[in-house]
Amino acid sequence: MIPAHFHEKHTETFFCLDGSMNMRVNGELLTLSPGDFVHAPARTIHAYQLESHYTRMVGLLTPGLFEPFFRILGDPYAGYVYPQTPPPFRFDRVLSKLNELDLKLVGAPPAK
Structure with a gap:
């Protein structure tokens, strides 16, 4: 799951197109199905995780x-077709630029 966080100056909205995703918003667990959305205004603690293999x-x-x-x-x-096994995300780089990204983590990042 993308760890619990909030944004001081930014609003985030999530729309589930296909599959299923879990959202934590202010401590409440929500399961989103196609057509569902969540609006998280600035300073709203939220986290999310894509639950099915082909979630969009x-x-x-x-x-x-x-x-x-x-x-x-x-x-x-550089390719035209996304690889079957994508390269790893670089959360280490994100963690080094939290203030630049208006990303305020709530608690410790998840273990690797």
């Missing part, structure tokens, strides 16, 4: 901040 979701972070997050989290990929 849309996340909106406003004002925009997702592009820098994903540029830090992953490495560029």
Whole structure:
């Protein structure tokens, strides 16, 4: 699960398109199915996890901040077809830039 966190200046909205995802919002566990959404205003503690293998979701972070997050989290990929085994996410780089990303962790990050 993406660890519990909040944003001081950004609002995040999640839309489940396919599959299933679990969301924790202010301590409440919600299961999202296709068509469901969760709106987490600034300073709302939240976490999420994709629960089924082919879950697709849309996340909106406003004002925009997702592009820098994903540029830090992953490495560029030059191929035209995403690989069957994707490269690992680089949460170590995200953790080193928390303030730049308006990402405030609540508690310790999950164990590896």
